[in-house]
Structures are given as structure tokens and as C-alpha cells.
Amino acid sequence: MDAIATDLSFRDATEDDVDTLVALIESAYRGESSRAGWTTEADILRGQRTDPEGVLDVIRAPAARLITAERDGRIVACCQLEHRGDHAYFGMFAVDPTAQGGGLGRTVLAEAERRAREGWGATEMHMTVISVRDDLIAWYERRGYRRTGRMTPFPYGDERFGIPQRDDLRFELLVKPLV
Template sequence: MRRTNTSTPSPALTFRLAAGSSDAARLQPLVQSAYRGDSSRRGWTSEADLLDGERITTAGILEKMTAPGSAVLMAFLPPADTDTNEDGDLLACCEIVRLPPPARRAYFGMFAVDPERQAGGYGRQVLTAAETFARREWGAEVMEMSVIWTRKELISWYERRGYRVTGERREFPYEDLEPGVGKVGDLHFEVLEKGLVGGKGEVGV
């Protein structure tokens, strides 16, 4: 269920790159809660009606963190005590991948926001931070992503952020799923992209 946003501005998130197994262990339940199981139904990015089981393992997240040309970004609510060295509450994350040259492109994935706090403007902050990182670190000129075609609300959200549906479709990896995980048999991905050159509203990472 999608929540109605209030007029109170969302606090600015803080960001850092994930590093090490302890961060991977923190991220796994966040990603799981945003996509699979009953907890995900409280947000609007749920895949619970399409897929069951584990979205990704802790080892899988660690692999994304350590692969060449790949980064996992963590987003936190500011801690109540500004003098502390703690990160604050983990709220969201995403994966950014540098795609092979000669294309100056990056890929945005594993986008997860705590379902209890979705529709509060936090997703926009995470997406902007990812775009900023890709431009600054890799000189990316285009960001692309792939979204399950049935998730129309999510695709529309990306379109409002400047992304366009390219018309390219990619096969869904049913062969990689554990038995009984897939609930729907006609899934595929729609590819979306956005030009990053000249973008505004950068967020530091």
C-alpha cells in the first residue's frame, strides 16, 4: 500500500559506500523487506505477488560491493545525537555499476527503501546520489536500469524523475530461481534510461 506524503520536508539523508561483511549483513534484511514477503506489502516496491523466497543473500550483496566497477550506496537518517560517530538509522540502499566501455553508461539497481518510510521523498534523494556518483566517479553520461514490466507504478515514478522506457526488453532469469520462487510465468524487464550530462540537484556521497 502506498502512503500519502505529508507537507513536512523529509530530512536530508547521509550517504556512504558499503564496505565489508558487516555492512552486507545490515543491507540484506533491508533489501528483503522492500521486495519480498508480507513486510514488503507496506511499501509500493513489493514483488511479493510475483516472486517468493529470498531476494538476495548477504554473500550476494558482498559480491556486488567488491566486484570491479561496482558500488553499493547506503543511505541513513541523521542520528539524533549529531556528535556521535554512528551512521544513523539505515533507510535505503542501491547498487551502481559501471558498464563496459566504450559506452559511458552506468547501471542502477538493488534500489531498496524501508517500506515503513516509502513515499516520503527519500527515494528521490537516493536516486540523485547514485546519479551524482556515476557522473563524478566514472564520467557516466547515461544511467540505465531494468524494471519488471508489471511494476507500472514504479516505472511511472522513474519517468517522473526523467527516465524513459527505451523499448528494449530483457529476459527474466527464471533459470536462476529456486524451485517454487516464481509465481508468474510471463515476466520480463523493461529497460529505462536517463541522460546525466548537465544534471542538477547533486547530492554528495
């Protein structure tokens, strides 16, 4: 096991974690703090990425889990897993921007894949990524995900998902076999 993984502990999020998780997710994607890492969406979206209600919905959903990764008692990453029959959905993935680029995200993704495969018997992992996020999509492709070309519209006008700074945003489905 590599050094990144040995100093991490994983657990399911609780309602007590909501404020910490919202702050983590926002810091990884929006505003100036997100520019410390490479996953920022600050140039394509302003406003919020999530809110307490959205995080609570995942924590409370019977077919979902919100997994946290902790280092020294502090949450440094999280991801959503949702059981959807033969596949699992991966989302709400965030890594503290000051900890990005060192393998933490890769470790969290691998743990999510393991849990989906071993815990639910999922044969595929699905996720959606904003189609203009070329660097992020390339990162997932290096981890075995493939672009499907299946697009869904970005929810323009719903500020719960942010305020778009361009008019060509869509979500693309990425898929990886877990067997």
C-alpha cells in the same frame, strides 16, 4: 536542500553491512513486511530477492559501489552503482518500506545520478525493471527515465532471483541522460 536530504548521510557499504543490507532489500520487496511500502513484489515473486553473496559481490566489485543512506545511524536505503564505460548501471535499490512515499527514494536516486555523473563522467544511467511493475516504471518515468522496449528474459528456474508467480516476467531497460 529539503528536510529528507538534510537528515541523511551517504557512504559506501562495507562487508560489515551485508546482513543489514540483505534484510533491508528483502523487506522492501518480498514477504508481508514489503506490503508496508509500495515497492512490493510479493504478488509476483516469492522467495528471496538477494542473498549475502550477491551483496558481497557488489561491495567487492572494482567497478561498482553499493551506496547506503543512513538516518540516525541506521541504514534506511541503498543502491548499487556500476561503472560501464559511458554509462552507469543502477540496481539493488531498496528503501525501508516504513519510510517509503516521503521522498527518500527520490533523494537516493538523485545522489546516485550525481555520483555517476561527477565521479565517473557517465552520460547515462541504465537500469532494468520487471516490465509488469507499471507503478514503479511510472515513478522512474517521472524522474526522467524512458522505456526502451529492450527486454531481457527473467531467469526462471534460478531461485536466487525469486520464485515467479506468473509466466510473463521480463526485464525492461530504462535509460536516463545524465548530462
